Amino acid sequence: MELESLPDDVVASIEVRDRWRRASAGGGLEFLVTDIARWPLGYTVRVGFLDGDEQLHADIAGATAQITDACNLKLDFGHDEATGTFRRWTTADTSFAADIRVSFDMQGYFSLIGTDSTDGTIGAGGGPVGGNPGQRSLNLGRYAVNRPAQWEGTVRHEFLHALGFHHSHQNMRGTCEGEFRWDDDASYEPTTNADGVFVADAQGRRPGIYTYLAGEPNRWPRAKVDHNLRTEEDPDVVAGPFDPQSVMLYRFPSFFYKSTPSSCAPTGNGQSLSDGDKRGLNLLYPHTAHEVAGLQDRAAAVLRSIGAGTEGLPSSNGGYLGEAYRSRVAALAAAQAAGAH
Incomplete structure (x- = not known):
């Protein structure tokens, strides 16, 4: 299982920026970050595509209708009815052809959060991902070659990131921090399969999350696991109720959890926005x-x-x-x- 993740250099630039905000703002951090990351009320967010064909573009635009139906914001894909084409951007752009710049050519799925998509300090080193005109801000890896089953849910997940949403498993009001099996079973002998994925050893003892994600295909160091999965215990953070039906909640393998069924596991179909997702959209927009x-x-x-x-x-x-x-x-x-x- 490959988890969604931004490139390390992009994560580093976001963390530097957020540390500065935290030091400057003191209390009320979450309000500060939320309001900076939110697009202006009623704004038309322009979306463009780097690659892929018109049918793929049309399908993705259609899948986002659930999002814009629930909030005071518009996603404009630049559809030309006369030609059937959609807005495109290029890596040579020096001005913004689109606020959200979609690609299909990088590995995995990821998106910058909200207006980070147009923040030039993100990815300022010139890598393929960042908040500058010629950089990707949202990626749906290999959709142009082979779309996965239930692809619509992934599209909605990534576009909710692009509008300011974070992962539900990091919600401080949820149970995931205590439910995740961070460490290996006692006396686990590191064992991998032919693909380099950590699996249970000969005695059936299982790897923990840190060990599992250190193997293929993620190869994450401990700090990256913490960044992507740990709950931030901050009294200033204001979050909505934990929503097990949200499309922003990961569907992890069962061995990630201490109990079965886990209170952290999703109960939704992973495809459609939950009522909680819609309430969150209406709160922001x-x-x-x-x-x-x-x-x-x-x-x-x-x-x-x-x-x-x-x-x-x-x-x-x-x-x-x-x-x-x-x-x-x-x-x-x-x-x-x-x-x-």
Whole structure:
């Protein structure tokens, strides 16, 4: 089983940026990160494709309809009805042809979170993935060659990342931290199959998550396992209820869990958005004036929590957090005055 993962250099640049935010903001970190990663309310997010044919593009656009039906945001795939074509981007681009830049040519599945897709500090080293015009921000590996079964669920999972969602198994309100079998069974003898995957030894003792993911095809060091699977125990984090039906919850092999059935295991079909997913979308991108007012109050609270005065606070990419948040509050106030639909 190969797990979804961004390239190491991209993860490193995100962690540097987030450490700076944490040090600057103090309390209210999750509000800060959420509001920066969220696309503007009512925004039309342009999506483009690097490779793949028109039928694949049409199918992916269709699979995202569940997402945009649930929130005040539009995904624009640049469909030209006259030609049947969709928006494309290239690795030579120096200006943004698309906000979300989809590819099918790299190994595995991954997506940057929300507006990280257009943050030039992410992947600034010039690698294939990052927030710059000629870099991939979302990948669906080998879809152009051989789409997997239940491919629609993976599309929705990755596009929810692209709109600001994180994995449900890292929700501090869930049970996954305590339910995961992090370590090997006692006296486990490291044993691999012909593909280099760690398996149970001759006595039936099983590898733990750290050992298993250190083998093929993931080859993850312990720190990368922690980044992708561990729950962040932070009293400032605000999360919705753990949702076992969410498409953002991984379907792990049974040996990942201490109990069967596990309270951390998904109960949904992995294909369609859960009611919880839809509530989360409406929280980030609300429809009604009342909900927009709540979002405005949240943004104003963040502005107060970071102590952003008239001079603002310098951000990781040379801007000013205070200025950014004042702008966000003003935009939300304008949306409320206009009346959200």
